[in-house]
Ligand code: SF4
């Protein structure tokens with residue numbers, strides 16, 4: 073079962089790389105992506121990979137760096153120089169960059185169904201204003217964090233690149249985003265279906 077999840081995760085990481093080939097930009101490593109109240113949710117293969125990289129057992133890694141909330145496992149946050157940030161951020165850099173979780177690699181895209189659209193976004197923006205730019209269905213599934221990012225980090229080259237090229241970019245990245253959303257959903261579904269067993273296995 074774990075192998076199956078790992079296989080799906082590897083495919084996901086490859087799709088994500090293909091996505092970023094379409095959106096080249098120079099990250100100035102300002103560190104803002106890791107700030108704020110975002111929670112990084114880990115999958116079981118990610119827990120295993122990061123633990124190995126840190127030379128810890130999954131159990132020790134989870135105890136030291138994670139918060140367990142029901143069946144969800146998140147990275148801890150800490151108070152940094154410029155506010156709350158991820159436990160692995162140091163001097164604006166990621167200490168586990170080579171093995172960082174999918175959620176960080178994919179950010180500011182975020183694969184979710186209705187949740188953000190139904191709850192947070194309508195409180196912040198008039199959704200009708202963005203409908204002509206981003207089709208609602210794409211937005212529902214894929215653009216939760218992206219919109220917040222574009223507004224929060226207008227100076228970032230990534231924001232400018234996406235915003236200025238959105239019409240040209242969307243048709244090219246939409247098929248990849250759809251594949252990512254569906255695969256991620258399948259992975260999470262399979263993982264949560266067997267989560268009790270998986271957690272007992274890796275955290276024993
Ligand atoms: S906000 Fe932009 S420049 Fe800063 S870390 Fe994120 S991607 Fe890099």
Ligand code: SF4
Nearest residue numbers: 106158160161166176
């Ligand atoms: S794991 Fe790394 S990239 Fe992800 S939020 Fe933490 S410091 Fe940032």
